[in-house]
Amino acid sequence: MAPTEYRPLLMRANRLLGSALIEHNLVKFEDLEAANERLLEVAASGQVRQSSVLSILVYEKKVLKEEDVLHHVVDDHGVGVVDLRGYDVPEEVKKEIDLDACWATWSVPFDREEDFHFVATAYYLSPAVRSHWEKKLGGQIIWQATTMDIIADFLDRVTSERTDGKKGGTRSPFGSGSRPPASGGTASPAAPSGDSHIPFPVSTTVKPAITH
Numbered sequence: 001m002a003p004t005e006y007r008p009l010l011m012r013a014n015r016l017l018g019s020a021l022i023e024h025n026l027v028k029f030e031d032l033e034a035a036n037e038r039l040l041e042v043a044a045s046g047q048v049r050q051s052s053v054l055s056i057l058v059y060e061k062k063v064l065k066e067e068d069v070l071h072h073v074v075d076d077h078g079v080g081v082v083d084l085r086g087y088d089v090p091e092e093v094k095k096e097i098d099l100d101a102c103w104a105t106w107s108v109p110f111d112r113e114e115d116f117h118f119v120a121t122a123y124y125l126s127p128a129v130r131s132h133w134e135k136k137l138g139g140q141i142i143w144q145a146t147t148m149d150i151i152a153d154f155l156d157r158v159t160s161e162r163t164d165g166k167k168g169g170t171r172s173p174f175g176s177g178s179r180p181p182a183s184g185g186t187a188s189p190a191a192p193s194g195d196s197h198i199p200f201p202v203s204t205t206v207k208p209a210i211t212h
Contacts, residue, residue, distance in 0.1 A: 007043070009132060010104040014039055014053040017126035021057075021064070024072055024125070031063040048103050054122065055148055066122070066147055073124045073145045082120050082144035084110060084154040094158055101136070105129040106151050115139035120146045120154075 018036060021027045027035075035056040043051040057064040073079045089110045102108050107121035107129055117137040123129040124145055134141055 006100050006104040012128040013105050013126045016128045018053050020125035079145045118142045120144045122148045
């Protein structure tokens with residue numbers, strides 16, 4: 001799915017996320033080792049969407065709850081939370097989205113205001129992810145945490161809109177005919193998980209505040 005150029009980024013993003021999960025006592029070392037072995041298998045098969053150590057730990061191994069990761073990011077790092085399913089992402093921002101980089105890092109630039117870029121991510125704890133987007137976007141980034149389901153749902157929507165656009169379609173984004181916002185199955189990054197729920201007040205149509 002993603003070009004070979006993104007494989008090093010994908011692997012580094014996952015490796016450093018795993019290290020952070022251990023450092024913050026969110027997973028056990030032996031569970032991470034098993035997940036890393038599985039990650040290598042999946043990545044070798046070219047399944048970029050499933051090549052996520054977080055997804056493997058949450059959906060396959062079931063030794064971690066994504067909600068716990070979100071709580072940690074919010075409580076210990078002061079990061080806000082956003083639900084992209086209800087966010088009105090500007091068209092000019094969506095047009096510039098690099099889908100392959102987004103899948104590799106589980107992150108999405110979803111808004112921009114002057115030199116400030118707003119990025120939603122399920123991989124905030126990975127320094128490789130933050131570094132990649134800081135270099136790519138320039139300026140200052142306002143990070144917002146979200147779930148893998150919500151990232152996947154958004155990327156599926158953008159992919160669908162671009163496909164429709166190439167076919168000459170005139171459907172409006174998020175309008176009639178698009179896939180429902182909250183869905184399991186194909187929206188899930190690794191396995192059906194039902195509706196994605198974020199256990200915090202989230203930003204949707206309102207832009208997150210710029211704090212500094």
